[in-house]
Each structure stands twice: as structure tokens, then as C-alpha cells.
Amino acid sequence: MNHRSLAFRLAVWYALLLSATFALVGAGMYFGLAQYLRSSLSDSLRRRSVQVEDILRSAPAAIRDAQIGDAITTRVAPEFNNRFVRITRAPATLIYRSGRPADRSFDPSSIAPLAGPWPSRTTARRVATGSGPVMISATPISTRSGEYLVELGTSLEPVDSVQDHLLALLGMLLPVLVALAAGGGYLLVKRALRPVEDMSQTAAQISVQNLDERLPVMQTGDALQQLSLSLNHMLGRLRESVQASRRFLADASHELRTPLTVIKGELQEVVRESECPPELRERIGSTLEEVARLERLVSGLLVLSRLDAGDAQREWLDVDLGELAASTVEQMRLVAEDRGVQLDASRLRPLIVRGDRGRLKQVIVNLLDNAIKFTPRGGSVSLRTEQRPGLAVLEVRDTGSGIPPEALPHVFERFFRADAARTRDGDTADGGAGLGLSIVRSICTAHGAEVEVESAPGAGSCFRVKFPRAGSREAVGAPGPQASVAALPAARLAPGRTSRGAP
Amino acid sequence: MRLLIVEDDHKLAEFVARGLRAERFAVDLAPDGLEGVKYLESYEYDLVVLDLMLPHLSGGELLRRLRRSHPSLPVLVLTARDATEDKVTHFEAGADDYLTKPFDFAELLVRIKALLRRTPAPRTDVLRIGDLEVNRLSQQVRRAGQRIELTTKEYGVLEYLLSSPGRVFSRTMILEHVWDQSFEGVTNIVDVYVRYLRRKLDDPFPTKLIHTVRGVGYCIREPEARRQVEPQ
Numbered sequence: 001m002n003h004r005s006l007a008f009r010l011a012v013w014y015a016l017l018l019s020a021t022f023a024l025v026g027a028g029m030y031f032g033l034a035q036y037l038r039s040s041l042s043d044s045l046r047r048r049s050v051q052v053e054d055i056l057r058s059a060p061a062a063i064r065d066a067q068i069g070d071a072i073t074t075r076v077a078p079e080f081n082n083r084f085v086r087i088t089r090a091p092a093t094l095i096y097r098s099g100r101p102a103d104r105s106f107d108p109s110s111i112a113p114l115a116g117p118w119p120s121r122t123t124a125r126r127v128a129t130g131s132g133p134v135m136i137s138a139t140p141i142s143t144r145s146g147e148y149l150v151e152l153g154t155s156l157e158p159v160d161s162v163q164d165h166l167l168a169l170l171g172m173l174l175p176v177l178v179a180l181a182a183g184g185g186y187l188l189v190k191r192a193l194r195p196v197e198d199m200s201q202t203a204a205q206i207s208v209q210n211l212d213e214r215l216p217v218m219q220t221g222d223a224l225q226q227l228s229l230s231l232n233h234m235l236g237r238l239r240e241s242v243q244a245s246r247r248f249l250a251d252a253s254h255e256l257r258t259p260l261t262v263i264k265g266e267l268q269e270v271v272r273e274s275e276c277p278p279e280l281r282e283r284i285g286s287t288l289e290e291v292a293r294l295e296r297l298v299s300g301l302l303v304l305s306r307l308d309a310g311d312a313q314r315e316w317l318d319v320d321l322g323e324l325a326a327s328t329v330e331q332m333r334l335v336a337e338d339r340g341v342q343l344d345a346s347r348l349r350p351l352i353v354r355g356d357r358g359r360l361k362q363v364i365v366n367l368l369d370n371a372i373k374f375t376p377r378g379g380s381v382s383l384r385t386e387q388r389p390g391l392a393v394l395e396v397r398d399t400g401s402g403i404p405p406e407a408l409p410h411v412f413e414r415f416f417r418a419d420a421a422r423t424r425d426g427d428t429a430d431g432g433a434g435l436g437l438s439i440v441r442s443i444c445t446a447h448g449a450e451v452e453v454e455s456a457p458g459a460g461s462c463f464r465v466k467f468p469r470a471g472s473r474e475a476v477g478a479p480g481p482q483a484s485v486a487a488l489p490a491a492r493l494a495p496g497r498t499s500r501g502a503p
Numbered sequence: 504m505r506l507l508i509v510e511d512d513h514k515l516a517e518f519v520a521r522g523l524r525a526e527r528f529a530v531d532l533a534p535d536g537l538e539g540v541k542y543l544e545s546y547e548y549d550l551v552v553l554d555l556m557l558p559h560l561s562g563g564e565l566l567r568r569l570r571r572s573h574p575s576l577p578v579l580v581l582t583a584r585d586a587t588e589d590k591v592t593h594f595e596a597g598a599d600d601y602l603t604k605p606f607d608f609a610e611l612l613v614r615i616k617a618l619l620r621r622t623p624a625p626r627t628d629v630l631r632i633g634d635l636e637v638n639r640l641s642q643q644v645r646r647a648g649q650r651i652e653l654t655t656k657e658y659g660v661l662e663y664l665l666s667s668p669g670r671v672f673s674r675t676m677i678l679e680h681v682w683d684q685s686f687e688g689v690t691n692i693v694d695v696y697v698r699y700l701r702r703k704l705d706d707p708f709p710t711k712l713i714h715t716v717r718g719v720g721y722c723i724r725e726p727e728a729r730r731q732v733e734p735q
Contacts, residue, residue, distance in 0.1 A: 257583040264605055331656065335691070
């Protein structure tokens with residue numbers, strides 16, 4: 001159970017509120033009942049005391065104290081009724097005290113006389129005895145024969161026991177009720193929130209690649225339905241604007257191609273004319289190089305716009321990445337040697353992924369080209385394929401200058417260049433437009449693969465592409481264990497002399 | 504030889520026409536699809552260069568009509584789109600060849616000549632220029648009688664340059680013929696291979712055969728034969 005989930009928090013609050021409510025109700029019941037029982041007990045005592053009062057008042061002054069006792073035994077029968085009766089004449093003459101009650105609930109002799117001055121009217125008090133608490137109601141009576149204090153009592157045992165039972169019952173019921181209510185509340189809230197969960201799951205799966213998908217619309221007729229409809233409308237607008245920008249990219253790169261053809265053609269014609277002075281030839285040649293760069297840029301943009309449109313899936317086959325990488329390395333070996341960079345392909349193993357061979361080759365070419373470009377003379381670039389559970393991993397590692405940490409999150413962005421100093425000696429021949437790595441990322445995305453980069457300035461970079469394995473439906477997982485950035489043992493293959501394997 | 508160019512971009516059409524006229528072709532220009540239909544109904548052509556994106560009547564539609572009336576007329580399609588499915592679609596619709604903008608005029612010329620010839624150029628087994636001799640069967644290269652070892656790609660570049668001595672081949676053309684599109688726009692691979700080729704082929708000898716035309720590309724020729732072979 002997620003302790004921060006809305007359902008959990010609601011249930012906890014619900015339980016707290018319920019506990020407080022139950023506790024208040026329980027306390028009210030408990031004290032109210034106690035109050036009621038005591039007052040009815042003292043009422044009945046008062047009624048008895050009136051009987052005793054009558055006996056005292058009606059008895060002639062000459063009557064003996066013993067006769068009063070007889071009259072009370074006859075008319076009130078305290079022992080039989082489990083009552084306590086004691087009559088004291090002022091100042092402190094005990095006239096009568098009832099005997100042990102029939103139920104033996106208290107011992108009359110252990111009930112101490114009222115301490116201090118007599119009250120002016122009836123008062124009740126609680127007296128603890130060895131065999132249980134007793135309630136004593138004391139009433140002062142004034143007659144012709146003198147001042148009397150009439151005390152009537154009865155055991156509090158039954159009242160206390162009712163109270164104890166009630167307390168036990170409440171103590172037992174309250175946790176059970178609260179637990180039931182909280183659990184029920186949790187389930188109810190969870191059920192009410194399930195559509196929201198469904199929505200958020202679907203929403204999490206929607207990316208620029210599948211903007212056609214929509215969230216499930218909840219037919220609840222409430223704010224949640226409204227929310228799902230609004231989100232779907234938003235997705236629709238998002239899709240339109242993404243499409244518009246893709247169309248623009250595609251149209252713009254198309255429109256640039258015709259004028260580029262004319263510029264290139266006209267300039268080439270001038271260069272070829274034999275009477276063209278060498279100085280002019282040189283300047284036009286330099287312009288033509290820029291035209292060629294524009295051409296590469298436009299064709300890169302077209303590739304990207306086509307990948308954005310999602311047409312990479314046309315010619316998907318099982319491709320052996322290891323073999324493809326090895327043959328690409330052979331084709332690039334001379335380029336690397338030309339820059340004094342060693343290519344190490346000794347750790348390439350057969351690795352089948354599903355995809356478009358041409359596009360996958362483009363990924364390898366672009367990654368290799370990038371690595372070679374940023375590795376100084378004497379360095380090395382190594383390729384590695386690796387099988388991980390559910391994943392096929394291709395790694396291109398260089399011993400180059402590395403990428404500064406602040407540039408690392410941006411290397412796959414279009415037109416991004418880490419810094420001008422990274423390109424060496426005005427290398428206009430490859431003068432990258434800054435599209436190579438974003439093409440890599442687009443191709444990877446189209447293949448359901450993930451590309452990541454690890455780099456430390458001075459320690460080289462490592463680009464890692466993680467493909468879902470052919471036949472495996474598992475999603476691409478979190479980045480794997482971080483490999484060390486130390487140079488790998490470079491087993492040098494035979495030089496480009498043996499190059500073959502043009503596709 | 505009379506050619507029809509159906510292309511709505513006036514400058515592109517003019518530039519292509521000028522180049523083709525210099526090659527002694529008779530060239531007509533139609534600025535849109537409907538004009539193209541009129542020209543085709545009025546004259547006999549040996550080949551049509553057709554842009555796909557045309558006003559009034561699209562290139563695709565024109566191609567379909569043309570195929571009904573002129574089943575065997577060679578058509579070279581020009582387009583800014585180069586996705587594979589487009590190529591397939593237009594070959595199915597009856598295009599004989601396909602060229603993506605931006606193209607090199609040299610490339611266009613090669614394709615037009617190939618379409619007009621229809622049959623492949625007579626293939627000689629031994630190519631010679633100056634004291635360089637390339638045997639296409641054994642892939643053996645000799646210069647001044649000395650055997651020169653080349654890698655597969657180096658040989659590919661050399662053979663391609665030798666297919667038309669004196670003509671300047673652009674990097675893109677070389678790349679597309681010897682490698683594949685994966686390398687396009689990324690590396691200086693062609694320059695590197697040409698440099699290696701020169702190191703083996705030219706550096707040990709006094710006369711240089713491989714020449715750079717800045718901004719355009721490379722060509723192979725004998726220095727003294729320069730004026731006669733250009734433009735080829």
C-alpha cells in the first residue's frame with residue numbers, strides 16, 4: 001500500500017475523525033448513564049428517607065429509642081431490602097443502625113459516621129467499604145424530641161458494574177468499528193479513484209510518437225468526466241501542433257532542394273569553364289563547399305522529419321547488430337586511421353535486434369563518426385555488444401576529450417554543439433550541422449530503443465544504445481550498472497587493407 | 504535527340520536545359536503539367552525529364568497519361584522527395600529512372616545518356632589512362648608496369664572515376680556508388696579514401712592522375728589531355 005496515496009491519506013483522516021466521534025459519543029454515553037443511575041438511586045433513597053422521617057415525626061417525644069428501631073424494622077425492613085439505615089440524634093447519639101443486608105453487599109458497622117457538621121439539607125456521598133462502595137444519603141430532621149440525622153444507604157455495586165460493562169463494551173467496539181469504517185472508506189475511495197488511475201496510466205504512455213491515442217472517457221457525469229474530456233481535447237490540439245511543426249520541417253526541407261540544385265549547378269558550371277581565373281575558381285569552390293554543407297543539413301532535416309512521421313517501421317527485419325557494427329567499423333577504419341584513432345571491434349558479438357538495417361547502420365556510423373571526431377590522435381574508439389535480460393546493448397566508447405557535464409543533457413538535441421573547441425582544425429568536410437546525434441536518437445526512438453551517454457571531461461565518452469530484444473516485449477529498463485570509463489584493452493584488428501563488406 | 508523538360512521552377516529548368524543544349528541535345532521546356540501534355544501531343548521526343556511537383560497537373564498524373572500514349576518513351580523523374588516508397592510508386596507508375604534534388608548535373612547527364620542508350624556501355628575489361636592500367640576482371644591495378652595493391656573501397660573509387668575519365672564526380676556521387684547512404688552528411692570518408700588512393704597511385708610517380716576540383720569533387724585525367732575531355 002502506498003502510504004502517500006490519496007486513498008490511504010483519505011482513509012487515515014477518515015479513521016481519525018471517526019475515532020474522535022466515537023470517543024465523544026462513548027464518553028457521553030458513559031457519563032450520562034452513570035449520572036442517570038446515581039440520581040435514580042438517590043431518588044429512591046430519598047423516598048425511603050421520607051418514610052423514616054414520618055416515623056420520627058409521628059413518634060411521641062416520650063417514646064423509647066428502641067421502639068423507633070422496631071418501627072423502622074417493621075415499616076422499612078432495611079435488611080430485607082438491602083438498605084442501610086442509621087439514625088443519629090444530635091449531637092452524636094446512635095439511635096438505630098440497620099443490620100447486615102440480605103445480599104451481604106456491605107457491612108453496616110464499617111460505614112463511618114458523617115464527619116464534620118451536619119448538612120442543612122439532604123446530601124449524598126459515596127463511602128467505600130471493605131465489601132464494595134455504598135451510597136449514603138444523609139437528611140437532617142428536626143422534631144419536637146430533638147435534632148436527628150437520618151442516613152440511608154444502598155450498595156453502588158450494581159451501578160458500578162453496569163458502568164464497567166459499558167466501558168468494556170465501548171473499548172472493544174470502538175477499534176473494530178473504526179477499523180471497519182476506515183477499511184471500507186479506503187476501498188471506496190480507491191474504487192472512486194480507479195478511473196483517475198486508468199487515465200494517468202494511459203496518459204503516461206502517450207508520447208510524441210502516439211499522440212493519436214486518447215484517454216478513457218469516464219461516464220461519471222462529474223468533474224472526472226469533464227477532466228478526461230478536457231485532457232483529450234488538449235491531446236488533440238497537441239497532436240495538431242506537432243503535426244504542423246513536422247509538416248513545416250518536411251515542407252521547408254523540400255522547398256530548399258530545388259534552389260540548392262540550381263545554385264550548385266550554376267556554380268559548378270562556372271568552375272568548370274576553362275577560362276575561369278584560378279582565384280575566382282577558388283572562391284566559388286569555397287562557396288560550393290558551403291552549398292554542400294547546406295545540402296547535408298537539408299538531407300539531415302529530411303531524415304529527421306521522416307523519422308518523426310514514423311515511417312521507419314516499413315522494412316523491419318532481424319538484424320545482427322554485431323555483424324553490422326563490425327562491417328561498418330571496417331568501412332570507417334581508414335577514416336579513423338587518417339585521424340590517428342584506433343578502432344577496436346574485438347568485443348562485438350552476434351546480437352539480433354529487429355529493425356531497419358539501413359537506419360541501424362546510420363546509428364552506428366553517426367556514433368562512430370562522432371567518437372572519432374572528438375578523440376585526439378593516439379586515442380581509441382571501441383565498440384561492444386552485450387546481451388542483458390530483455391535488452392540488446394551496443395556501446396561506443398572513446399578516449400576523447402569528454403563532454404562537459406552541463407552539455408551532457410543536450411547532446412541529442414538538434415543543432416546542439418557542445419562547444420566550438422571540440423571540433424578540431426576547422427574540419428569543414430564533416431562540418432556537422434549538429435544533427436548526427438539527434439538522428440541517432442530519432443532512429444533509436446523509432447526502434448523502441450533508448451540511447452544514453454556517459455562522459456567525464458578528459459576521460460572520454462560512452463554512448464550506449466539499448467534495444468528491446470527481438471521477440472522480447474519487455475520495456476526498456478532503467479540505465480544499467482555504470483561501466484567504468486577507463487580505456488578498454490584495445491585488440492587491434494588488421495588494418496584497412498583487408499576491408500570488405502560493402503553492403 | 505530531342506528532350507522535353509517539364510519543370511515548374513524556371514531557373515532549374517533553364518540551368519538543366521543550358522547544360523543539355525551544350526551536350527548538343529534539342530531541349531523544350533514546359534512549365535506545368537498541362538503544357539507538358541500539349542508539347543507531348545505536338546512533338547516527338549526521345550526522353551522526358553519530369554518534375555513530380557507541378558502546378559495544374561501533377562507529375563504523377565502526367566506520367567500515367569504519358570504511359571498510355573507513349574508506352575516506350577523514357578522518363579526520368581526529378582523530385583525533392585526521396586523516401587523509398589516514393590521511388591517504388593513512381594517506378595510502378597512508369598518512371599524509368601529517378602533523381603532526387605539537389606542533384607549534380609553530371610549525374611543527370613549520366614542517367615539521361617544511360618536511358619537513351621538503353622543498352623549498357625560496351626564494357627572493356629582493361630581500363631587505361633596514361634601509364635595506369637586497371638583490369639576489371641582480376642581487379643589488378645598497375646602503374647608503369649608496377650603492381651599496386653588497393654583495398655576494396657579504394658578500388659571501387661578508382662574504377663568509378665575511371666568510368667568516365669575527365670569528368671568531375673561529386674562526393675555524393677562517389678559515396679552513393681561506392682558506399683551507401685548511411686555515410687551521407689556525416690563523414691569525410693570520400694576525401695580520406697581519395698587521399699589514400701593518391702598516396703598509392705600518384706605519390707610515387709611524377710605525373711598526377713587524380714585531380715581535385717574544389718567544391719565539386721574529383722576526377723581522373725591525364726594533365727595534357729585536359730582541354731579535350733572537359734566537359735565530357
